[in-house]
Amino acid sequence: MKKYIRPAIVLTLGMVSVIGVYTLFVFGIAKITPEKGLGEQITINGKKQYANIGQQFSLPQYFHGRPSAVNYNAAGSGGSNKGPNNPEYLADVQKRIDTLLIQNPTMTEVKIPVDLITASGSGLDPNISVQAAEFQIDRVAKARNISTEKVKELIAQNASDENIVFFAPQKVNVLKLNAALENLK
Template sequence: MKKYIRPALVLTLGMVAVIGVYTLVVFGIGKVVPNKGLGNQITVKGQKQYANIGQQFTLPQYFHGRPSAVDYNAAGSGASNKGPNNPEYLEQVQKRIDTLLMVNPTMTEVKIPVDLITASGSGLDPNISVAAAEFQIDRVAKARNLSTEKVKDLIAENSAAENIVFFAPQKVNVLKLNAALENLK
């Protein structure tokens, strides 16, 4: 029995050392990067908000983000794990389509970008595609009494700031875009 205890203790202590060093290295890197590992914070109406965590917007004057399988709860991120043929999932997607068409009456079902009706893997995706933002232009412009061109320009400005990786799909951070809308006043 002694011949098994010593190797087990050595292996355990070795793994504790390796994992401890790894943890300290990652913690150290987090303290020297921009924002000191505190996330991507912006100030909206005098309050600090995390732009790297998806948030729910339901009012017509705001752009809406991706649906969330965890109701935008950052403490418990995750997906629904329902397959594409699951009847509950298909019913949920149809409800999302119906809701989108109801709040965006100038659009058709054919034009709905997939990221507006499907949740991301984490349920907290802060970004939508440029196509998803453009899908919502008429509703937001009408609710804010703005021209559609002004809203398009705002999307273009905010998508350019988000897209620094070559060949990546164009995206827009929903919170930053909505903050930019608020700053128009």
């Protein structure tokens, strides 16, 4: 019995120290980032919002983000885990397509970017592609009574190349884009 206890204790202490060192290393790296490991926050109408967590926008004067399988609940991040042939999943996607076409009557189903009808793996993706933002230009411009050129300009100003993968398409943070719309007033 003593033959097994000593190696078990040594292995446990070794793993605790390795995991502890790794945790402290990651914590230290986070503390030297601009946000000090707390996530990027922006203030909209006096209320702080996290720009790195997807938010739900449903009013026509705002850009809408990716759908969320977890109803934008950051405490329960996750996808739907339904396969591409699952009837429930296909019904959800068709419902999203129908809603988008009603909200954006000047657009056609062929032009709908995939990120406007499919949820991300976490359900909390804060970004959409530039094409997804451009798909919504007419609706937002009409709801805000501003020119489509001004809305295109805002999209271009908020487009980002901060991708880990080379040659990945530009993306737009929906919360920052909607904050920029609010600042037009």
